[in-house]
Amino acid sequence: MSKKLNWFIANNKLQKNKDIVNILPNLKLWYSKAYFLKSKEHTPAFGISISWLKWNYYLTIQKL
Secondary structure, three states: OOOOOOOOEEEEEEEEEEOOOOOEEEEEEEEEEEEEOOOOOOEEEEEEEEEEOOOEEEEEEEOO
């Protein structure tokens, strides 16, 4: 019997800052038991944020 994985990538984007320059690289890992889902529910999620110079990368993985 196989388990169905019910996690999905909720956010995966790279963006450029207009006004902020991060001289030191910044790494943020986080977890939330109640992260807002588009269907107006709150489900577990975790993510990573990386910032350096004028660039930010965000990745969020959320449970359905």
